[in-house]
Amino acid sequence: MKIATWNVNSLKVRLPHVLDWLAANRPDALCLQELKMEDKAFPRDELLAAGYHAVFAGQKTYNGVAILARKPPQEPQRGIPAFADEQQRLIAATVDGVRVVCAYFPNGQTPGSDKYAYKLDWLDALARWLDGEALRAHPRLALAGDFNIAPLTADVHPDWREEILVSPPERAAFQRLLDCGLVDAFRLFEQPERAFSWWDYRLNAFRRNFGLRIDHILVSTALRDACRACAVDKTPRALERPSDHAPVALELAL
């Protein structure tokens, strides 16, 4: 089984890249973030023609998440239960017996801001839900998405000067997700130096490999031993009009 995640930064603009990537990689499930479109604009027919069913939670201008899968995703659920939120940032569904949770974590803007407080509140609600309910109901669970957190020093280009995405409270919140019984699938395997998943559009950041690893796939204990490979695919980032994020893919022996 192959599960992947990709922040597409507008599904409308990136649909050709997504269709090409699906054709080339044939994942069983692909989690998308930052659709930036309402549900009525979702390209359901184009994806079905490409062999993919979808569940999605869209909104105008910002946010928006979807799970694409070769088989119809089962029991879709939108949002974090018991966390009232106008922003469409999470959708979960079962694909091939795995509970796939697709999430677009808040950016946080800058420590001390309202958006930063919202980010930490959102992370707290996510951890509570995973620990208290989701993992009990679904022992085989994968949490995939744009976490907007670079957990380790190795996940950050040395020239990164900002506090956001690397601040101690954000990293503590990431660790709390691991403490729920999840593992960062990427770090189960040997990886190249300076492996990132996002590069700023400015400053020739991609060419200079000035990036961050903020897109992750965490898997539950029950899935850990089934992991066979996990990698960032930098190819779509080099195309014309790319997303600023690259897809991350996990292969499982299931």
Place this chain on the structure above:
DNA sequence: ATGGCATAATCCTTATGA
């Protein structure tokens, strides 16, 4: 010290992103 690019929305400027 700042912005540098991209997207969407209202529309030629602004908010947001990471």
